[in-house]
Amino acid sequence: MGDDENRPQKAIPAAVKxxxxxxxxxxxxxxxxxxxxxxxxxxxxxxxxxxxxxGLFDAWVEECPLIYSSPNAPKKRDVLGTWNLSILAGHRRYAHVTALRSDGVSPQILGMSKIVSEDALRRALGKIPEAEGTEWMRKHLFKSVAASCHTPWILDIDTTIKTLFGHQEGAEVGYNPHKPGRPSHAYHAYWMGNLRLLLDVEVTAGNTTASNHAQPGLNRVLDALSAEQRPYLVRGDCGFGNDAVIREMETRQQAYLFKLRQSPRVKRLLQRAFTRRDWMNAGQGWEGREDSIQLAGWQQSRRVVILRRLLKQNLIATQEQQGQLEFAFVDRRQTARVRQLISQLLDIENSDFKMLHYNSVSC
Structure with missing residues (x-):
C-alpha cells in the first residue's frame, strides 16, 4: 500500500470522452x-x-446442468454470475462472496437481478451432477481456446502441488516440497505453451503426483482434438519420460519431447557422447547430437537428443568419493588432454584461467 501511495498517478486526459x-x-x-x-x-x-x-456467457449459463424445482430458488443466471464475479475479484473462499453484496452495478452489467448469498452459491454448486458438470466445464473451457489450435502449438504437461489446511475432500499426504507432511491436492494441468492457455486440469489427491495419474487426462485431451487441432509437440519433464507415456504417444502418432532421468545407463551414454567430436551447433550457445538408447523396461530402442552448453560460473567441479575430494573434469576433448592442460595452468603463478565445464541435458 505504501508503494502505491507514493507512486505518481497518471492523469486522465481531458480530451477523453x-x-x-x-x-x-x-x-x-x-x-x-x-x-x-x-x-x-x-x-x-x-x-x-x-x-x-x-455469446460465451449466455451459452455457458444456458447449458449449465443446474436444475431447480422450487419456485423460490434463485435464478441460474444469478448463481453463475455471482460465481463469475467472485472469481474475477480474486476470492478464494465462499465467505468472500459477502463482499459483493453491496455492489449494485456489476450484477446489472452481467444481466443479473442480484448477488446471491454464499450459502445459496455453495448449495447450487453441490446440486450440479459431477459427470455432467465436468463435461459442461470442459466443453466451454476448450471453446475459449479452440481458435488457437489451428496453428502449430506445443502442449505442456504440468503438475502443481496445492497445500491444504483443514478438512477437505481428497486431502492426502504425499510429495509436498513446500510443506512436507502437510496434506495437499495435485493439479494435473495441460497448457498451450507460450500462450499459457489452459486446455484442461484434473484435481486429484495429494499422493497422486506421478505421471501415471496425469496420463489419463493427457489421453483425453489428445483424443478430443481433431487431426487439424493436434499439437505440434507434447512436452514434459523427466517424470513423463517413461515407457508407458511414450507408448501412448507413439500409438497416437503424436510427436513428443520428454526429459530423461539420469539413470546409470543415461550417464554412461553421456560419458560416451562427451568423448566424441561430432557435436553440432544448436543455437543460443548450445551444442547437440543424436543417439539412441533402450532403458530398462522399454520395449524398444528410442532416439534421444543430448544438449550441452558452456558454464561460466564454475571453474572446477569437485565430487566426493570415499571421503576424498576429486576433480571432475568434463570437456568435449578427451579427459586426459584436459587434465594435462589444467596441470600446466596450475604451474603458472597469479594467472587467470577458465575451466571448460559443460552441462548436459538428455531429453
Missing part, C-alpha cells in the same frame, strides 16, 4: 472521473462487452 458499451445488461455509458480511485471492477464493463459480442 464518454464511451458507449453494449453489455449483457444493456447499453452502458462509461465516463472517466480523474478525482476518484480505481475500483476492482473498473474494467468489468469492457469484459462484459466481450461476453456479449462472443
Amino acid at each position: 464518454a464511451m458507449v458499451v453494449d453489455t449483457l445488461g444493456g447499453r452502458v455509458q462509461v465516463s472517466w472521473d480523474p478525482a476518484s480511485a480505481a475500483t476492482p471492477f473498473g474494467q468489468l464493463v469492457f469484459f462484459a462487452e466481450f461476453l456479449e459480442v462472443s
Whole structure:
C-alpha cells in the first residue's frame, strides 16, 4: 500500500470522452472521473462487452446442468454470475462472496437481478451432477481456446502441488516440497505453451503426483482434438519420460519431447557422447547430437537428443568419493588432454584461467 501511495498517478486526459458499451445488461455509458480511485471492477464493463459480442456467457449459463424445482430458488443466471464475479475479484473462499453484496452495478452489467448469498452459491454448486458438470466445464473451457489450435502449438504437461489446511475432500499426504507432511491436492494441468492457455486440469489427491495419474487426462485431451487441432509437440519433464507415456504417444502418432532421468545407463551414454567430436551447433550457445538408447523396461530402442552448453560460473567441479575430494573434469576433448592442460595452468603463478565445464541435458 505504501508503494502505491507514493507512486505518481497518471492523469486522465481531458480530451477523453464518454464511451458507449453494449453489455449483457444493456447499453452502458462509461465516463472517466480523474478525482476518484480505481475500483476492482473498473474494467468489468469492457469484459462484459466481450461476453456479449462472443455469446460465451449466455451459452455457458444456458447449458449449465443446474436444475431447480422450487419456485423460490434463485435464478441460474444469478448463481453463475455471482460465481463469475467472485472469481474475477480474486476470492478464494465462499465467505468472500459477502463482499459483493453491496455492489449494485456489476450484477446489472452481467444481466443479473442480484448477488446471491454464499450459502445459496455453495448449495447450487453441490446440486450440479459431477459427470455432467465436468463435461459442461470442459466443453466451454476448450471453446475459449479452440481458435488457437489451428496453428502449430506445443502442449505442456504440468503438475502443481496445492497445500491444504483443514478438512477437505481428497486431502492426502504425499510429495509436498513446500510443506512436507502437510496434506495437499495435485493439479494435473495441460497448457498451450507460450500462450499459457489452459486446455484442461484434473484435481486429484495429494499422493497422486506421478505421471501415471496425469496420463489419463493427457489421453483425453489428445483424443478430443481433431487431426487439424493436434499439437505440434507434447512436452514434459523427466517424470513423463517413461515407457508407458511414450507408448501412448507413439500409438497416437503424436510427436513428443520428454526429459530423461539420469539413470546409470543415461550417464554412461553421456560419458560416451562427451568423448566424441561430432557435436553440432544448436543455437543460443548450445551444442547437440543424436543417439539412441533402450532403458530398462522399454520395449524398444528410442532416439534421444543430448544438449550441452558452456558454464561460466564454475571453474572446477569437485565430487566426493570415499571421503576424498576429486576433480571432475568434463570437456568435449578427451579427459586426459584436459587434465594435462589444467596441470600446466596450475604451474603458472597469479594467472587467470577458465575451466571448460559443460552441462548436459538428455531429453
